[in-house]
Amino acid sequence: MGVSLYYSAERDTPLTGDERATIARLASEGEEALREEALELFPAWHASGEMPEEYRSPAEVFEGLFLYSEEHLHGAQVLAGSSKVPPPACGFEPLFAQLRHYLDALGRMRRALPGARWHVHIDDAEIPWTEDGYTLGDGTP
Template structure:
């Protein structure tokens, strides 16, 4: 069974040009940092059995932040997206590393988009917001 992270921000007005650039930069930076973190841990996960030896490219382990284009947004949605968390054959550690990285990037976006209401959830479980970041534990 796959596990996915879903994220949607709502606001009466769309992203302005500055916000669009900022959101894209946060997503690109988060995806780069996540790939680096997974690459660094991959040899250990192979040895421990968290990741099967047949999975040698970290791009097989994650999707990263994937924001839907404007044509796929519903009325009132500022941004929306989804990310599959880890490969089905992997243990929990790779999934938690991904969740931490993605939740941090979404927190940066949330703090950057004034007036937006957010829903971030893993499948049906909402991630609680404490005013600064998402509480994962």
């Protein structure tokens, strides 16, 4: 059974073309930042047992910031998506790396969509928003 990060934004006005482009760019930047960090840390994660040896690339471990197409949005949603977190065989460090990069990207998306109401959660656990961005409740951004 997999665990996923879910995100959605609602507002009364649809996204503009510029906003769509910005959201796509921010998602891509978050994914690329995670990929770069993971490539650097894979040897240490393998050595420490945080990452099983059979996983050789970030693409095998991390799902991207998958944004649903417009026909899958409901009600006032202007954006929604989900991302699976690393498989249970992986340790906490890869999980926290993914969450750190993706929550940062989602925070930047939130700031780029004025007036939107956001909902970000991991399965049933809500991810709180603070003035500094999304946190894991312990101050970890």
